[in-house]
Amino acid sequence: MMKHLKAVTVFAVAGVVAAGIASVSAHHSSTMFDHATTMTINGEVVELRWVNPHVSLSINGVVKERAEDGRAVWVMEMTSPGNLVRAGGWRRDAVKPGDKVEVEFSPLRDSERKGGALKKLTVAASGEVFTANIREQERPGLE
Amino acid sequence: MRSQLLATMVIVLASAATAGAQDTPKKPATVINPAPTAQDYADLAKLPDWSGVWNPKITDQDRQARTSPPPWNEKVAKEVEKMWADEKAGRPKLIFYGCFPEAHPSWMLVTHNAMEILFTPGRVTMLGESDGNRLRRIYTDGRRHPDISDPTFHGHSIGHWEGDTLVVDTVDILPQAPLAISEAVGVPNDGDMHVVERIHLADKDILHVDLEITAPKILTAPWKTTRIFFRQRARKFDIVEGVCQTGDYKEAMDANGHHVFVPVEKTEWGNLVAPK
Numbered sequence: 001m002m003k004h005l006k007a008v009t010v011f012a013v014a015g016v017v018a019a020g021i022a023s024v025s026a027h028h029s030s031t032m033f034d035h036a037t038t039m040t041i042n043g044e045v046v047e048l049r050w051v052n053p054h055v056s057l058s059i060n061g062v063v064k065e066r067a068e069d070g071r072a073v074w075v076m077e078m079t080s081p082g083n084l085v086r087a088g089g090w091r092r093d094a095v096k097p098g099d100k101v102e103v104e105f106s107p108l109r110d111s112e113r114k115g116g117a118l119k120k121l122t123v124a125a126s127g128e129v130f131t132a133n134i135r136e137q138e139r140p141g142l143e
Numbered sequence: 144m145r146s147q148l149l150a151t152m153v154i155v156l157a158s159a160a161t162a163g164a165q166d167t168p169k170k171p172a173t174v175i176n177p178a179p180t181a182q183d184y185a186d187l188a189k190l191p192d193w194s195g196v197w198n199p200k201i202t203d204q205d206r207q208a209r210t211s212p213p214p215w216n217e218k219v220a221k222e223v224e225k226m227w228a229d230e231k232a233g234r235p236k237l238i239f240y241g242c243f244p245e246a247h248p249s250w251m252l253v254t255h256n257a258m259e260i261l262f263t264p265g266r267v268t269m270l271g272e273s274d275g276n277r278l279r280r281i282y283t284d285g286r287r288h289p290d291i292s293d294p295t296f297h298g299h300s301i302g303h304w305e306g307d308t309l310v311v312d313t314v315d316i317l318p319q320a321p322l323a324i325s326e327a328v329g330v331p332n333d334g335d336m337h338v339v340e341r342i343h344l345a346d347k348d349i350l351h352v353d354l355e356i357t358a359p360k361i362l363t364a365p366w367k368t369t370r371i372f373f374r375q376r377a378r379k380f381d382i383v384e385g386v387c388q389t390g391d392y393k394e395a396m397d398a399n400g401h402h403v404f405v406p407v408e409k410t411e412w413g414n415l416v417a418p419k
Contacts, residue, residue: 028413029235029327049393052273052385053242053256056415075417082257082272086198086380108417109233115417134255135201143377 028054030077033106033117039065041074045099050092052080057095057118059103069114076105076118078132087137088130100124176284179264186264191307191343193260196380197350200371204253208324213356213366219330226328235327237413242387244277246296246320247313248338251352251370253323257382258372267302267309273385281311288314296320298338308343322358333360348374 043061055078062071084090095101101123105116121130215223226236239245245254256272265284271277281300288299298316302309316336323329341353350372357365392404408416 028237028239029230029325030414031230031233031235031327032410032412032414034233051389053275053387053390054414073418075415077414080256080273080385082380082382082385083255086257086375112419113417114419115415137198138200138202138373143375143380 030117032108032110033077033115034109035106035117037106038104038119039063039107039116041103041105043071043074043101045095045097045101046073047097048095050081054078055081055084055090057103057121059101072114074105074114074116076103076116078118079134083134083137084130084132087134088132090130090132094128094130095121095123176265183264187262190262190304193262193344193350195348195374195376196257196259196382197372197374198257199254200373201255203371204325207368208328211368212324213322213358213361213368214363216361216363219361222330223328230325230327235412237411238321238323238327238329239275240413242275242391243319244296245275245323247279247298247300247316248340248354248356249321249323249329250276250279250297251340251354252368253325253329255326256385257375257380259382267311270382272382273387275387281309283309288312294318298336305341308341311338311340311342313338313340318360322356322361330361332358335359345371350374 041059041061041063043059046058046060047056049056057076057078058073059076060071060073063069063074078084079087081090081092101121103118103122104120105118108115118132120132122128123130212223229236239249244250250258250271254271254276256276258269258271258276261268261270265282267281267283269279269281277297279297279300281302283302283304285303286301288301292315293299294315294317296317298313300311300313302311304310314337316332316338318334319331320336321329322332322336335358337357339355343351343353345351352370352372353367354370355365355367356362389404391406391409393407395403395405397403410416
């Protein structure tokens with residue numbers, strides 16, 4: 001039994017290593033993104049992952065400042081669902097797959113990767129705007 | 144002869160029985176938590192109103208990270224300077240790895256998530272929004288800290304009221320629990336940390352947590368600092384369940400058609416691995 005368990009453990013660890021999955025995660029700083037730079041992507045929502053501690057949004061589209069890349073899937077990270085509700089007026093159903101959107105974001109410093117920190121999302125059909133600045137929830141007049 | 148042998152056996156057995164009785168350690172009396180009375184519940188109404196959702200003032204955390212640093216010892220100060228440099232360079236150290244709780248007192252110091260505070264007879268309970276924050280049980284029933292240390296992420300907390308101020312004393316915090324001043328700057332306390340807090344309303348919807356942190360393995364002196372939380376009451380801002388590890392997984396279907404979670408790939412800094 002013990003031997004069997006050991007084998008399973010080794011297999012599990014090997015699997016994680018093979019997949020390149022770091023056993024690190026959780027609340028993280030966002031300085032891997034270049035906050036001094038803003039880019040804009042226009043495209044369709046692929047997936048909104050409404051999860052703690054960081055919501056993510058995948059968009060298939062063209063980045064204006066990287067037009068040479070053509071159409072591609074970019075992954076945007078944000079703060080937690082609760083903070084997005086408070087700071088940016090988000091809802092779980094703010095966007096759904098296929099919605100046409102424009103997103104302003106700060107790109108990853110690693111320019112080889114198509115990722116960013118979402119700053120502002122505009123839904124094309126409704127004109128609704130959602131932001132993601134966690135410090136906005138300190139503004140006066142919040143209920 | 145036979146009667147002598149029998150007598151000897153009786154004496155030996157009797158001695159053994161006596162010795163056994165003497166060696167048995169006295170079982171400590173079981174302490175019973177008494178059931179709260181109607182008066183205990185009525186007394187809760189005399190406490191200040193801390194209901195609602197309390198949000199950290201992050202801009203003040205940002206400011207204090209630079210203007211009011213802890214008195215780090217020389218070795219840790221060098222580590223901290225490197226962390227600041229790494230963060231500036233886009234390589235933020237992942238202090239809260241593995242979805243472990245931010246722990247005490249870093250939850251109070253650097254959290255970006257809301258909390259709520261519950262009063263029940265003999266207890267104050269702090270509940271965090273994301274389970275990286277978890278919960279704190281603060282006993283206000285007059286008990287002391289336990290004789291035997293059993294370290295945990297949030298330690299053992301006892302509290303008492305001085306007017307409208309809750310005074311909390313916390314020990315037995317895990318040595319791995321970080322003393323953090325931002326999400327990317329902080330070090331494990333390495334043991335023997337002691338935290339005293341004075342928690343009080345500074346205004347109608349402003350809560351102050353005044354902390355005095357003694358951490359002899361990493362600080363040269365006790366560190367005093369204050370953290371600010373502001374209140375919201377709109378129902379749309381109610382705290383909902385937030386499980387930290389869901390960020391490490393995504394939804395999928397297994398071979399039997401069941402809904403399951405499967406791991407996603409993360410970088411060493413904790414963010415998602417974006418496509419190339």
